[in-house]
Amino acid sequence: MTRLQKLLTASALALCAATPAALAADLTVGFTLDADTLDPANHRKRETETIIRNMYDGLLTRDSSMKVVPEIAESITQVSPTEYDFKLRTGVKFHDGSDMTAEDVKFTLDRITKDGGMGDGVTSPRQGLMGPVASVDIVSDDTVRITLSEPWPILPAMLPNQQIVSKAWVEKVGNDGVATSENGTGPFKLVEWRKGDAIIMERFDDYYGGAADIAPVGKACVDRVIFKVIPESASRVAALLAGDVDIINELPPFSVAQVKNNENTDVLTVNGTRSFFIAMNMQGEFFDDPKVREAAAHAIDKDLIIDRILGGNAARIDGILSPDAFGSSELPRYDYDLEKAKALLAEAGYPDGLDVTMDVEGAFKDTAEAVASLLTKAGIRTKVEVGEGAQLVDKWRTKGAPKTGDMYFTSWGNGSLDPFDIFTPTHRTNDRGNSAGYSNPELDALLDTAAVEMDTEKRAAMYHDAEMMINADIPYLYLWVPQDIYGVSKRLKGWKPSADSRINLHDACIE
Amino acid sequence: MSLSKLLERIAQLLPVLLGVSVIVFVMMALTPGDPVQIMIGDQSITPEQEAELRRGLGLDRPMIERFFIFLGNAVQFDFGESFYHRRPVGDVIAERLPATIELSLVALIVALVTAIPLGVLAAIRKNSIFDRIATVGSLLGVSLPGFWFGILLLMLFAVHLHILPVSGRIGFDAEVRMVTGFLLIDTLLAGNLRAFGDALAHLILPAITLGLPMTAILMRVTRTSMLEVLRQDYVTFADAKGLSRRRVLFRHALKNALIPTVSVAAIETGSLLGGNMIVETVFGWPGLGRLVVESIFLRNYPLVQAAVLFYAVTYVLLNFIADLLYTVLNPRVKL
Numbered sequence: 040m041t042r043l044q045k046l047l048t049a050s051a052l053a054l055c056a057a058t059p060a061a062l063a064a065d066l067t068v069g070f071t072l073d074a075d076t077l078d079p080a081n082h083r084k085r086e087t088e089t090i091i092r093n094m095y096d097g098l099l100t101r102d103s104s105m106k107v108v109p110e111i112a113e114s115i116t117q118v119s120p121t122e123y124d125f126k127l128r129t130g131v132k133f134h135d136g137s138d139m140t141a142e143d144v145k146f147t148l149d150r151i152t153k154d155g156g157m158g159d160g161v162t163s164p165r166q167g168l169m170g171p172v173a174s175v176d177i178v179s180d181d182t183v184r185i186t187l188s189e190p191w192p193i194l195p196a197m198l199p200n201q202q203i204v205s206k207a208w209v210e211k212v213g214n215d216g217v218a219t220s221e222n223g224t225g226p227f228k229l230v231e232w233r234k235g236d237a238i239i240m241e242r243f244d245d246y247y248g249g250a251a252d253i254a255p256v257g258k259a260c261v262d263r264v265i266f267k268v269i270p271e272s273a274s275r276v277a278a279l280l281a282g283d284v285d286i287i288n289e290l291p292p293f294s295v296a297q298v299k300n301n302e303n304t305d306v307l308t309v310n311g312t313r314s315f316f317i318a319m320n321m322q323g324e325f326f327d328d329p330k331v332r333e334a335a336a337h338a339i340d341k342d343l344i345i346d347r348i349l350g351g352n353a354a355r356i357d358g359i360l361s362p363d364a365f366g367s368s369e370l371p372r373y374d375y376d377l378e379k380a381k382a383l384l385a386e387a388g389y390p391d392g393l394d395v396t397m398d399v400e401g402a403f404k405d406t407a408e409a410v411a412s413l414l415t416k417a418g419i420r421t422k423v424e425v426g427e428g429a430q431l432v433d434k435w436r437t438k439g440a441p442k443t444g445d446m447y448f449t450s451w452g453n454g455s456l457d458p459f460d461i462f463t464p465t466h467r468t469n470d471r472g473n474s475a476g477y478s479n480p481e482l483d484a485l486l487d488t489a490a491v492e493m494d495t496e497k498r499a500a501m502y503h504d505a506e507m508m509i510n511a512d513i514p515y516l517y518l519w520v521p522q523d524i525y526g527v528s529k530r531l532k533g534w535k536p537s538a539d540s541r542i543n544l545h546d547a548c549i550e
Numbered sequence: 551m552s553l554s555k556l557l558e559r560i561a562q563l564l565p566v567l568l569g570v571s572v573i574v575f576v577m578m579a580l581t582p583g584d585p586v587q588i589m590i591g592d593q594s595i596t597p598e599q600e601a602e603l604r605r606g607l608g609l610d611r612p613m614i615e616r617f618f619i620f621l622g623n624a625v626q627f628d629f630g631e632s633f634y635h636r637r638p639v640g641d642v643i644a645e646r647l648p649a650t651i652e653l654s655l656v657a658l659i660v661a662l663v664t665a666i667p668l669g670v671l672a673a674i675r676k677n678s679i680f681d682r683i684a685t686v687g688s689l690l691g692v693s694l695p696g697f698w699f700g701i702l703l704l705m706l707f708a709v710h711l712h713i714l715p716v717s718g719r720i721g722f723d724a725e726v727r728m729v730t731g732f733l734l735i736d737t738l739l740a741g742n743l744r745a746f747g748d749a750l751a752h753l754i755l756p757a758i759t760l761g762l763p764m765t766a767i768l769m770r771v772t773r774t775s776m777l778e779v780l781r782q783d784y785v786t787f788a789d790a791k792g793l794s795r796r797r798v799l800f801r802h803a804l805k806n807a808l809i810p811t812v813s814v815a816a817i818e819t820g821s822l823l824g825g826n827m828i829v830e831t832v833f834g835w836p837g838l839g840r841l842v843v844e845s846i847f848l849r850n851y852p853l854v855q856a857a858v859l860f861y862a863v864t865y866v867l868l869n870f871i872a873d874l875l876y877t878v879l880n881p882r883v884k885l
Contacts, residue, residue, distance in 0.1 A: 237722065281716050
């Protein structure tokens with residue numbers, strides 16, 4: 040190389056180095072919370088997983104319509120009610136360049152499911168998300184078998200929650216290293232984590248392409264992805280309007296019009312997975328009477344509240360399940376009927392109405408007030424009392440211990456969209472989310488059977504029967520499933536919001 | 551101040567810390583809300599798995615035992631592991647601290663450089679239009695809610711005028727090697743003026759929002775104490791001696807008038823250093839206040855305990871500094 044060539048090369052390199060910021064396609068997400076840790080096995084928050092998911096891939100994943108599809112796994116075979124074989128793809132590389140093997144998959148799942156699996160006697164806080172996994176074995180170089188101690192049909196629906204780590208790397212850097220650095224197989228690799236402020240990632244060029252069933256397959260579209268932490272919703276909206284960010288999550292309903300009217304931004308919605316309902320204390324003074332509960336059901340005009348207060352951004356429910364959940368079905372409705380509500384109250388011995396309180400968290404006070412005013416019109420004079428979240432959980436979710444209070448405006452999330460995760464905890468006798476104090480042995484038996492039924496048609500029919508039972512018993516006033524609302528820049532292409540609130544950016548492009 | 555006085559002050563810190571430890575531990579433990587239930591959230595879980603989770607957090611032991619474990623570790627500066635970050639809380643807090651301190655100090659400077667001249671001017675021109683405007687302004691400054699004022703500034707300067715960034719401490723492309731953790735200093739150390747400007751631009755709106763109530767308070771304190779001093783005989787005497795008005799005001803009056811301002815400022819700084827939850831939330835500032843409030847809602851006991859202890863130490867130290875400044879400004883006061 041001549042001196043001139045060297046000089047030219049050097050200046051060309053210097054130029055490249057000086058201008059990448061201008062050329063690079065950055066996609067910035069204005070996000071509510073920072074990650075707690077970068078260790079896929081050592082956290083317990085959805086937001087943390089949303090961030091990690093862009094750097095780590097799992098055996099399975101979900102597309103934006105919540106369909107579970109293979110990701111690092113090539114295929115999945117159910118060998119018996121308690122055994123699943125996962126055939127792994129070849130050519131999957133970790134960000135440090137090493138090949139992913141069956142050994143890494145076994146190591147990852149053992150780390151999560153075994154007592155003390157994280158080392159030093161530490162058990163993964165995600166153990167409970169993996170149900171009754173008994174063992175993980177390597178069948179051949181490219182096949183891993185998961186064995187359950189009892190049938191658990193939702194294993195495929197729950198597996199997208201776990202991401203594969205490299206055994207050699209975890210053993211080298213230890214849990215502390217895994218918490219603050221990363222070595223996944225995902226479309227992006229970590230550049231820098233500015234704690235509390237931003238997580239900056241760049242495209243991984245040796246990416247195997249991602250789930251074969253989710254087009255496009257290949258490397259990520261954008262050069263860099265940045266999750267910028269902006270907890271306050273008004274500031275997130277401001278950042279979007281100012282063009283500082285391209286996607287924001289949790290756009291408040293009252294800002295929808297503002298974002299829509301701005302020429303560079305738009306609003307995207309997706310049905311969420313969180314069911315809202317009001318628990319009526321069935322061990323309490325008033326709501327032990329089915330007639331009073333029925334009166335309350337006729338007193339609430341759900342459609343009115345969805346329309347006026349929630350800006351139309353919610354789907355009505357008449358049972359616990361979201362319309363998108365497995366096993367959900369059309370159910371009888373309790374129509375808004377003030378006269379009928381009053382008549383039922385009179386029949387129950389309250390011709391002059393009755394006085395109750397409704398507990399609610401501050402964030403939902405407005406909606407609860409609207410519900411309370413409807414109940415009051417019907418003669419159930421309801422006073423809204425605002426409490427702090429964790430205190431209300433203590434008061435209402437007593438797992439069978441006696442409870443005080445009349446009504447509790449609350450909700451339950453169902454990220455897997457499988458009934459097992461929402462129906463059982465909220466309706467089974469004395470289960471951890473049963474805030475109504477409801478007990479129906481027939482329903483308990485049905486839920487237990489449905490939880491392990493492998494035939495999907497039979498299982499769906501069981502959940503329909505279960506929905507019919509609770510629809511008749513009315514332990515809760517089932518309200519709605521709000522939509523998740525996102526604000527996006529019009530430069531953004533190829534990205535759709537997903538019901539599980541993940542923000543997977545592999546396919547997203549910036550124009 | 552003598553060494554024995556200094557030691558005495560340090561010795562006084564111990565019972566304060568012990569008392570704060572007991573109070574914060576008991577309050578967290580007795581507040582309804584079970585950290586394990588909060589952590590599990592909306593999931594089905596077997597009782598065994600739930601028990602394992604509880605054991606992992608050390609919450610399976612009785613409260614008394616937990617307290618003594620906490621105390622035993624705390625004297626060795628080990629405050630336990632954050633339930634959520636799964637790392638020592640000391641590390642987690644230390645990561646967030648520089649952002650909070652940097653913002654607080656800049657807010658303090660903003661407050662001092664605006665409040666003192668305005669307060670002095672208002673006192674000298676008592677009952678003038680200027681005085682009235684300043685008094686009403688300071689009332690507004692104390693009463694305007696930070697989240698509202700902050701968002702107003704954001705909408706104006708970031709969204710409409712596009713001259714300042716919406717949130718964060720520095721742009722993504724600035725690469726700054728962290729030495730002190732204070733970006734204004736680190737960018738200068740690196741000789742990176744562009745990054746320095748960027749960091750400064752990020753600081754302006756949060757510092758003004760945070761400094762506003764303090765400006766208002768300090769201005770009123772300065773005005774009142776300046777008026778008080780101007781009525782003193784020695785000021786009249788200095789005037790009578792024929793000294794220039796400027797000399798009387800700045801050499802004789804102001805120095806004495808600033809004593810209350812300084813002590814109020816020192817104590818107010820304590821509340822700034824706690825990290826202002828609202829300003830940090832509005833401006834996505836990665837500081838301590840936001841972290842602590844999030845942790846309270848999650849019942850993240852170890853983190854809240856360590857942070858409250860840190861606040862206690864800060865307050866005691868700042869009070870101490872206020873006392874020291876007192877002796878400097880007013881040699882008649884002996885500690």
